[in-house]
Amino acid sequence: MSQKWKTNPLYLDKTRYRLSLFYLDEGVHILHPDSLAIASQMIKETAEMQGLMQVSTEDSSVASYAEAFQKAREKGTDLFAILSFEETEREVLGELTLYNAKTGTKIQTISVYRTGNDRFTQTIQKLVSQLTKALPLRGRIVARSGYTALIDLGKTEGIEKNMELSIVEKGRLSLDSASLRLLTQENNILGSISIEEVGEEMAEGRVSYTGFFDKIGVGDEVFIALPLEDTEGKNLSSNQNTTPVLIDLLRSIR
Numbered sequence: 001m002s003q004k005w006k007t008n009p010l011y012l013d014k015t016r017y018r019l020s021l022f023y024l025d026e027g028v029h030i031l032h033p034d035s036l037a038i039a040s041q042m043i044k045e046t047a048e049m050q051g052l053m054q055v056s057t058e059d060s061s062v063a064s065y066a067e068a069f070q071k072a073r074e075k076g077t078d079l080f081a082i083l084s085f086e087e088t089e090r091e092v093l094g095e096l097t098l099y100n101a102k103t104g105t106k107i108q109t110i111s112v113y114r115t116g117n118d119r120f121t122q123t124i125q126k127l128v129s130q131l132t133k134a135l136p137l138r139g140r141i142v143a144r145s146g147y148t149a150l151i152d153l154g155k156t157e158g159i160e161k162n163m164e165l166s167i168v169e170k171g172r173l174s175l176d177s178a179s180l181r182l183l184t185q186e187n188n189i190l191g192s193i194s195i196e197e198v199g200e201e202m203a204e205g206r207v208s209y210t211g212f213f214d215k216i217g218v219g220d221e222v223f224i225a226l227p228l229e230d231t232e233g234k235n236l237s238s239n240q241n242t243t244p245v246l247i248d249l250l251r252s253i254r
Contacts, residue, residue, distance in 0.1 A: 001199045005143050005150045009201035012152045014051040016138045020072040020080040020101060025061035035085055036061065039094065039124060043083065046128045052135065065104075072101040078175055079107075081131075091115050094123040096131060103177040108134065136182045138173065139165070139222045141193075147206050149193055151222050154201045163195045165222040167207065173221050182223050190216045 002009055021043060023036040037060075044055040056075060062068045065082065072080035080101045086093045096110045112126040139153035153159045172188035175181070191209035209216055 001150075001197060001202055001204065005202075005204070007143055007150065007202065009152075009154075009199070012142065012201060014139075014152055015054050016052055017079060017135055018054045018075075018077040019047070019056070020068070020075050020077045021055055021057050021083060022062045022068040022071070022080065023058075023083040023085075024065075024068075025063070035087060035120075036083060039085055039120075040083055042121075042124045043096075043128055046124060047131070050128070050132060052132055069099070069101075069104045072099075075101075077101045087120075090119075092119040092123045094127050096127050098131070098134075100175065100177050105178045107178065107180060110134070134180055136175075136180055137224055138182065140170075141167070141216070141218055141220050141222065142202070144207070144216070144218060147208075148196075148204055149207045149216070150202055150204045151193065152202060153222070154199045154203050156200055159195060159198050159203045161195055161198055163224075165193050165195070165205075166225040167191045167193055167216055168221045168223065169215075170217075170219045170221060173223060190220060193222060 021040055023040055040057045044057050047053045047055050056077065058071070062071070062082075068080055068082055078101055079098055081096045081098045084095045084097075092114050094112045094114075098107045098110070099105060100107060110127055110130045112123045112130070114120075114123045114126070116122070137153065137157060139151045139157070141149050142152050143150040151159075151165070167190045168184050169188045169190055172184050173182050174184070176183050189210055191207055191214075193205040193207045195203050195205040197204045207216055
C-alpha cells in the first residue's frame with residue numbers, strides 16, 4: 001500500500017489531541033517525594049510514543065484545579081488532566097481526572113490499582129492505555145486518486161475492511177464540552193469512505209460525496225459518526241447549531 005501510494009507510514013503525523021498534564025501538591029501518601037513528577041513525565045513519554053497525543057507537563061505541582069484550568073486554556077490544549085498517586089510499600093493507586101480545556105468541565109476519571117514488583121510502571125502503562133482507548137477515533141485523508149482515498153488509520157487503530165467513516169471538512173471537528181464525543185455541524189459533512197484495503201498504519205477505500213459537488217480533498221478528517229442519545233436512550237434531533245452527526249442522516253444524503 002505504501003508503494004502504491006508512495007507514502008511512508010513512518011512519516012505520518014497521527015497526533016490528534018493535545019493534553020496538558022498537571023499534579024497537585026496535596027500531601028497524599030507517597031513513599032518517594034518525586035513520585036508525582038516522575039509519573040507525570042513517564043505518562044507524557046508513554047503517550048507520545050503512541051503518537052495519538054501531544055502532552056505538555058509542568059516542572060512543579062499546581063496549587064489547585066483553577067490554576068491547572070487557567071494554564072491549560074493559555075496553552076490552547078484540547079484537554080487537561082490532573083494526576084494523583086497513592087503508594088505504599090506494596091501497592092500503587094494512580095488516577096487521572098480528565099477535563100475539557102476550553103470549558104473546564106470534568107469528563108471522567110481513570111483509576112488503576114496495581115501490586116507487585118513492577119506496580120509503578122504497570123500503573124503508568126495502564127493509565128495511558130485507558131486514556132488512549134477513551135479518545136474517539138479520528139484520522140485524515142492523506143492521498144486521493146479518483147474515487148479512492150488513503151487515510152492515516154489502519155489495523156493499529158482498529159480499522160477493518162468494510163468499515164464506513166464519515167468525512168468532514170478539515171478543522172471542523174471538535175470535542176464535546178462534557179464528553180469525549182466528536183462534534184461537527186451538518187454542513188461540514190463532505191461524504192463518507194468505505195474501507196476496502198487495510199494496512200497496519202493506513203487504509204484505503206472508496207469515497208462518496210454528498211450534495212452536488214465533490215469537495216473532498218487531502219487533509220479532510222474522517223471519524224466514526226455516532227447517534228446522540230438522550231437520557232431515555234432516544235435519538236435527539238439534529239437541527240441544533242452544532243450536533244453529533246447522525247448515521248441515518250449520512251445515509252440519506254448520499
